Every structure is written in C-alpha cells, then in structure tokens.
Amino acid sequence: MLWFFFCVAVLVLGYFTYGKIIEKIFVINPKRATPAYAMNDGVDYMPMSKTKIWLIQLLNIAGTGPIFGPILGALYGQLQCFGL
Incomplete structure (x- = not known):
C-alpha cells in the first residue's frame, strides 16, 4: 500500500x-x-467549435470499445479456461 501512495504522490507532483x-x-x-x-x-x-472537438474526442474514445471489448473479454474471460 505504501508503493501505491508513493506512486500517486509522484503522479500528482509530475x-x-x-x-x-x-x-x-x-x-x-x-x-x-x-x-x-x-x-x-x-x-x-x-x-472548429468546442462542441465538435469534444464530440470527436468522445467518438475516438468510445469507438474503440466495440473493438477492444470483445478482444479483452476473450483474452481474460473464456480463453482463460483453456490456459491461453
């Protein structure tokens, strides 16, 4: 737990x-x-307006969910049963 607080302090300081x-x-x-x-x-x-900029950022972040979600689900979900 000490390492956690140390890392948080370094992150905040940085x-x-x-x-x-x-x-x-x-x-x-x-x-x-x-x-x-x-x-x-x-x-x-x-x-561009700030509204469009924030919408593009949101779509860039949310757009990766359908791609990486199933991949991570397969890697850390059912594939763990097979030892992969």
Whole structure:
C-alpha cells in the first residue's frame, strides 16, 4: 500500500511540475496562431467549435470499445479456461 501512495504522490507532483518545465523549454507564445487559423484552407486546416472537438474526442474514445471489448473479454474471460 505504501508503493501505491508513493506512486500517486509522484503522479500528482509530475502533473503540477511537468507543464512548467516544458513551458520553459519550449517558449510558449499565447498570441501565436494555431495551424487551424494560420493555414486555413477550408479542407484540412479549419477552426472548429468546442462542441465538435469534444464530440470527436468522445467518438475516438468510445469507438474503440466495440473493438477492444470483445478482444479483452476473450483474452481474460473464456480463453482463460483453456490456459491461453
């Protein structure tokens, strides 16, 4: 249990410090335009609303469920009976 709390503490510490270290290495300019605005061509690079961005992220995460669900079910479910 001690290892668990140690790992959680390292994870939390890394969460709060890693971003600041990377920010110092790669100088962040908040006024710099993103590629969606700088190279807007209406096909590959175009700005989208936050609603569409979150929907795409949700579909990317939820879309893998029907693929990996049966695979993991087979590996850790019935195939365990056969020693595989």
